[in-house]
Amino acid sequence: MPAIEFYVALYFDDIVLVVPQSNVRVVEMIESVETYVEPEESMIGIMGWVSYFEQQYPVFTLSDKLKPMDELPEQRDFCALLETPEEAIYGLTCERIESLEKAPDLRELALPNCMITTYTPVKHLLTHENKVASVTDAQALMGYLTEWAEEHMAEAEALIDE
Numbered sequence: 001m002p003a004i005e006f007y008v009a010l011y012f013d014d015i016v017l018v019v020p021q022s023n024v025r026v027v028e029m030i031e032s033v034e035t036y037v038e039p040e041e042s043m044i045g046i047m048g049w050v051s052y053f054e055q056q057y058p059v060f061t062l063s064d065k066l067k068p069m070d071e072l073p074e075q076r077d078f079c080a081l082l083e084t085p086e087e088a089i090y091g092l093t094c095e096r097i098e099s100l101e102k103a104p105d106l107r108e109l110a111l112p113n114c115m116i117t118t119y120t121p122v123k124h125l126l127t128h129e130n131k132v133a134s135v136t137d138a139q140a141l142m143g144y145l146t147e148w149a150e151e152h153m154a155e156a157e158a159l160i161d162e
Helices: 039-043 138-161
Strands: 007-012 015-020 024-029 048-052 055-062 078-083 089-094 096-100 107-109 124-128 131-135
Touching: 007 089, 015 138, 024 048, 048 078, 048 089, 078 096, 078 138, 089 138
Parallel strands: 015 131, 055 089
Antiparallel strands: 007 015, 007 096, 024 078, 048 055, 078 089, 107 124, 124 131
């Protein structure tokens, strides 16, 4: 019998980003996030740092286009620490978090062709309570953030070389 997957919905800027509950290590209040970052960190999308068990982890804030932002919007009250299978941990800010249990109204949808790109963390869509949510996981999101950072580092290096 297959295991039942539970999901957590992260809400921000009219976006619902859904991740497996097993990917969420802990949820912190936004006051726990240190928002001072070095310019090099900001350039690669890091907008802050959060401490968890005496370790510092980078925090990212995504826009409604899923692009890293260097400022913390006022309405973001939470930081979800996500963990990949390789135990990489990072924070993602959100306005609210909701646990979604596997229920009859949760329906998985394939990603439409127009949304399939090589540069997206979205794996598929999910409908819940007449809303469409983007489904990802900590590993796919980390890969996306890494790609974004590498692209912006390359752009910065090209500007320096000019």
